[in-house]
Amino acid sequence: DQVANQIAAGEVVERPASVVKELLENSLDAGATRIRVEIEGGGRKLIRIVDNGHGMVADDALLAFERHATSKLRTSDDLLSIATLGFRGEALPSIASVSRLLLETRAEGDEAGTAVEIAGGAIVRVSEMGMPPGTTIAVKDLFFNTPARRKFLKTEQTELSHIAALVTHYALAHPEKHFELHSATQALLVAPGVASAGERLYQIFGRETSGLMLPTAAEMDFMRAGLPEPPPWKRNEDYVPAAPGYMRLSGFVSKPELQKLNRNSVYVFVNRRLIRDRLVLHALTEAYRNIIPPTSFPVVLLFLEMPPEEVDVNVHPAKTEVRFRQPSFVHNFVRDTVRTTLMEARP
Ligand code: ADP
Ligand code: MG
Numbered sequence: 001d002q003v004a005n006q007i008a009a010g011e012v013v014e015r016p017a018s019v020v021k022e023l024l025e026n027s028l029d030a031g032a033t034r035i036r037v038e039i040e041g042g043g044r045k046l047i048r049i050v051d052n053g054h055g056m057v058a059d060d061a062l063l064a065f066e067r068h069a070t071s072k073l074r075t076s077d078d079l080l081s082i083a084t085l086g087f088r089g090e091a092l093p094s095i096a097s098v099s100r101l102l103l104e105t106r107a108e109g110d111e112a113g114t115a116v117e118i119a120g121g122a123i124v125r126v127s128e129m130g131m132p133p134g135t136t137i138a139v140k141d142l143f144f145n146t147p148a149r150r151k152f153l154k155t156e157q158t159e160l161s162h163i164a165a166l167v168t169h170y171a172l173a174h175p176e177k178h179f180e181l182h183s184a185t186q187a188l189l190v191a192p193g194v195a196s197a198g199e200r201l202y203q204i205f206g207r208e209t210s211g212l213m214l215p216t217a218a219e220m221d222f223m224r225a226g227l228p229e230p231p232p233w234k235r236n237e238d239y240v241p242a243a244p245g246y247m248r249l250s251g252f253v254s255k256p257e258l259q260k261l262n263r264n265s266v267y268v269f270v271n272r273r274l275i276r277d278r279l280v281l282h283a284l285t286e287a288y289r290n291i292i293p294p295t296s297f298p299v300v301l302l303f304l305e306m307p308p309e310e311v312d313v314n315v316h317p318a319k320t321e322v323r324f325r326q327p328s329f330v331h332n333f334v335r336d337t338v339r340t341t342l343m344e345a346r347p
Helices: 002-012 016-031 056-061 076-080 091-099 156-173 199-213 276-288 328-343
Strands: 032-042 046-051 100-106 113-121 122-129 134-140 177-185 189-190 248-253 264-272 273-275 301-305
Touching: 002 091, 002 276, 002 301, 016 032, 016 046, 016 091, 016 134, 032 156, 056 122, 076 189, 156 177, 156 189, 156 199, 156 264, 156 273, 189 199, 199 248, 199 301, 248 328, 264 276, 276 301, 276 328
Parallel strands: 032 177, 264 301
Antiparallel strands: 032 046, 046 134, 100 113, 100 134, 113 122, 177 189, 248 301, 264 273
């Protein structure tokens, strides 16, 4: 079974940022409103995540390291749904098989918490401990027992920047929650909860968008849902709804004047889950065609909401790829909505 875990780890745990992603999603699934991430050595030495979610009772704390022992898969119908971020039950056992992991968790109603220490997948120690409700997971010495994988890690700085981008993504998608990211030497992100995605955007990119690039940062809120007239995508005749429901695009796109030379400023979420999808990137490139130079990149924060059956997020366990049931519709929907927003904003 250890072998199975390590093979799964090869899929799930590509680099420190993939560990952070799985742990973050677990914290969000657990209803955490405060999430603190600490990183040492680019995540290779230490990744620690502290949340105030609902925690686990002692039995569940041990069960969490059993393969496919997810608490999130209730009916087979759930397989189609992405209401919760994760449901595969592979992340914790996989991560634990390639690191030294310490889980400390206390369920809300419980008197005491539980600590579980695991090294290379083997349980070293289980004990009771006092702690506030919530969960803390420390992942130390990532890939210590898989030198081949360790070799593929980039510099500390590179790994850290991947982690920072990731935590930023999640902070953007959950503006009402408190996020922190710390390295051994500095606070990289401290974002107390705010009321809206727009406020979060300024909280995180404020200085960059207003100071460095442009005096007035661009913000296009093109939330269409809830408007009395039919939303624009209904005009697209090739859209065949899979079920009652709708597709919604909201978010922010930078004005043409605000240009960045950095690809990392495009954030796309489908049903609150971060994706990196070529189709959507292509749609954005088309939307900005002849509006900004081909060498620069816009700042984009998009939230696509759609019925769960319209999108398969589990094409690959750790990657952020998705498969849309109606790819060309999604592509054109994104392109046309963003393009219209940009054209309307023209002086
Ligand atoms: P999955 O998220 O797919 O269920 P994981 O391996 O990521 O599988 O986690 C296994 C289980 O451990 C989860 O189903 C959940 O019950 C529990 N768990 C993991 N992290 C947390 C957390 N931060 N707070 C509460 N429960 C957690
Ligand atoms: Mg998970």
